[in-house]
Every structure is written in C-alpha cells, then in structure tokens.
Amino acid sequence: MKTIVAGIFFLAVLFSFTFPKRNFSKTTAVYPEVKKDSGFIQKEEAVKLLSQAKYDLGYIPEGRDTTDLYRADIKHSDTIGKYYRMSNGNQLAFIRDIIHPDRNVYVLMEITPKHGILQSEPYDAGNYICCWENKYDGLNRHGNDYFSIKTCGTGSGYCSGELNLFKRFAPQGGNGIYNYIWSTFCVYTDGPALACHLSSTMEIKNDTVTMYYTMEHLRERRNGKYKTVFSEKFDVKYVEREQGWVALDSTKIREFPY
DSSP, rough: HOOOOHHHHHHHHHHHHHHHOOOOTTTTTOOOOSOOEEEEEEHHHHHHHHHHOOOOOOOOOGOOOOSSSGGGGGGGEEEEEEEEEOOOOOOOEEEOOOOTTTTOOOEEEETTTTTTTTEEEEOOOOOOTTTTTTTOOOOEEEETTTEEEEEEEETTTEEEEEEEESOOOOOOOOBBBBEEEEHHHHHHOOOOOOEEEEEEEEETTEEEEEEEEEEEEEEEEETTTEEEEEEEEEEEEEEETTEEEEEEEOOHHHHSSS
C-alpha cells in the first residue's frame, strides 16, 4: 500500500514539472485572460505585436536599413503602448513602432480575443510629442463610445495638440479637434511679445462634441514665469462630417494663432 501511495505522489510531482502553469502578465494586458478594460503594453509584448502587424511602411523593407538602432536601450519594463477593451470585445492598442527605428510613427491595432491582429494602421503623432503628458498619453477613451489619438504640432517656441476622435478603429485622416496650443511669440506689442496659451476640457453628448476653451495672452517675467494679461473663455461645438470634425462656429478658434 505504501508503495502505491509513494508511486502516485511521484507521478503527481512529475506531472506538475512536466506541464507548468501558464503565467500571463498583468502589465502587457493584451491577452484575453486578463479581465481588464485598459492597461499598458511593455517591450516584449510590443515587439511581438508589431512583428505581426501588417501596414504600409512607405518603403520596401529590403531597400532600407532597419537595423535595430535603439531597441536594445529600451528596458523590458518600459511602457511602449496602451490598450482599451472595445465594445465588441476586441482590444484597441496604440504602440510605438520600435522595430523600424528609421520611422517615427505609432501603430493603431485592433486585436481579437484570439490574440490575432484584425487590422493595423500607422499614425503620425508628431515629430516631438510635446502635447502628451507622458509617453503613453497618445490613446485615450472618452465615456463608453469614443476614443482619441493626440497628435502634436511643433515649432520654434510652439506646441499644439489635436485630437483624432473616433468610435471604432479608424485610420488617421480628416479634421481633428484642437485641445491645446502654446506659442511663445504670438502677439507682438511695443514691448516684449506676448505668449499665447489655449487649454480646454471636452464634453461629448450623443454625436456632438463641445470644447470649453480658455484663451490666454501672457507676458514673461524676469524670473521666467508668465503673467496673464488677457484671458477669455468660449465654447465651440463640433460635429462629424466626411472631412472630419467641423466646428459649427469656428470664429473664435480661428482667431487663435495655430
């Protein structure tokens, strides 16, 4: 009897080593086993997804040097992208393209519960992501229906943020909605030039988007800080048309230099 019990115990131990338990990361959050509505994507999972994604590179890979110039400098714990669960059960992921180092783009992907990439499109987030609060701030969800990708405009003493707003997976294109502008030299006076700042909050009701803007003119002080010399609040409603998001009254937003 003791021999039989010892044999069963040995087989149980052997079975546990032969068939290890599956360990799903809670941080990559693309696997369907992770029951979360949103999460972040780290280097290992980002490389796996980007290698499977099929989208127009803008060139023939054989004709360009795509040697990994900086991927080795990215830590495995670094956040490369972000995802949200969609109403259809798939995941919408936005990932920095780190496997093509000669391109400064991000990739939007729709991923099925089977971990297959249903569709993917490149997105230009700007030469310098000055309008992002952090390195994964590009993709955001608004309520239960809308997603946005934030594209930055840059220049000498200039930064702007434009929202590409959509309900389902969509390629980049069409008019966006400005949500942020900073310009160091935008109003010239007899004295020092004034800086301009546009900030906003957004409200979505059905298919109408209302942006609540605050427009400021500021003068730089000797200590490098800015003092507001003029401030105005105004609202702009946007509706979606074939050409993208269109302001119902664009008078005020067009007065701002961008």
